[in-house]
Amino acid sequence: MLASASRNRHRSAMETYRPRRSVLYVPASNDKALAKIAGLACDAVIIDLEDAVAPADKIAARGKLAGILANRPASGCEIVVRINALSTEWGADDLLAAANCQPDGILLTKVDTPRDLLEAGDVLDDNFAPDSVKLWAMIETPKAMLNIGAIAELGRDPASRLNCFVAGTNDLAKETGVLATPDRRYLVPWLMQMVLAARAGGLDVLDAVTNDFRDLDGFARECAEGSAMGFDGKTVIHPAQIEAANRAFAPSAPALAEARQVTDAFALPENQGRSVIALNGRMVERLHLTQAEKLLAKAAAIGA
Incomplete structure (x- = not known):
């Protein structure tokens, strides 16, 4: 028995x-990059409405979401939409547009407290988004780090939709003044805290991007370190990084x-x-x- x-x-x-070994950011405004998604070996794609899209292009990029999701790859690659922070002029409309397109997930940026996720979840519920549309949370602010235990605890409640953490070390470094060295020595304590909180909440957690996409050896080392720290995968910004991430997190x-x-x-x-x-x-x-x-x-x- x-x-x-x-x-x-x-x-x-x-x-x-x-699997979320390699999760590729693709700007919603970049038609050339979007056309290549179906042929890539990444486990998931984040259609980005935030940092990768200039302010003047954000509304037009949002308008393309429906077409992008309607032509999603048949390979089963997970599709997530990263929206602008709900505190911005674009955030609320981004959330509604993403909900109507029914991606696998919606990545919330500048999450500070559990309430940010609960309010987003209420919007999805009110607009009849199916339960299959999950919420991902960028952990990229000092407030998020201080509240990370309470945020992660939402993962124990399926009604919250919270499914995954994404490390945002670029913003953390910017907002704290911490020096972002190649070995990430000053960021590692926070990265480990993200992993610990994610495990406590039953969540997946993805390591942050490596900005220098030309340094593939350095990227491979960072992937190996992220895997050893307990991350489930890594966010990537260039297709050339996918193979190393897939290998390191397998x-x-x-x-x-x-x-x-x-x-x-x-x-x-x-x-x-x-x-x-x-x-x-x-x-x-x-x-x-x-x-x-x-x-x-x-x-x-x-x-x-």
């Missing part, structure tokens, strides 16, 4: 898991082999009902089984 339950949990994880062959050993061991008749077993000379608990099942579901989802 326990082995059957384990298989069911693994099957459920495979059905619900969405389960490694040794990790998959170990995960299979753990699941196979717990499935043995003599281990059914046991909370702790010995495997290869070390203690393995059921929490390790849960981790192993999640890793295998991730691998299955990306074909690893």
Whole structure:
């Protein structure tokens, strides 16, 4: 019975898991970049109405959303719309337009408190957006960092729609005066806090962009560090960065082999009902089984 339950949990994880190893920002105003989406290997695309669109072009870019979403790639690539902050002159109309287009998610910028997400969720509910339209939150302000625990807790309530955190270190550095060094040494404590809060709220969390898209070696190092810190993936600004992100945030062959050993061991008749077993000379608990099942579901989802 326990082995059957384990298989069911693994099957459920495979059905619900969405890989977000590489998440590409594409300006809604850039027709050339939009046309290339279908041929890219990224797990998700963020159609950007905010930083990547000049103020004079924002209304026109918003008007293109319906056409962009109507012609979304058949590959199943997740499509998210990043809107301007709700405090700006464009934010409210951006939210309504995005809700009507029914993307997979809407990325809220300049989130400061849980109320920002709750109010956005109310707008989606009032405009009959289906539950499948999730909310993502940019963590990019000092207030967001101070309130990050309360914000993340919304992830435990499906009604909030909150599904994912996105690190916004460029804005954090700008608003705090922290020096953004190549090794991100002064930003790492905040990045780790984002990961911790996301896990407490049952959320995915994406590492911030690397601004120098020409430095692919530096980008690969940052991806490896982000994976080691516990991020689920990385936001990218150029197609050349996708391959390195996909590779860094995919389960490694040794990790998959170990995960299979753990699941196979717990499935043995003599281990059914046991909370702790010995495997290869070390203690393995059921929490390790849960981790192993999640890793295998991730691998299955990306074909690893």
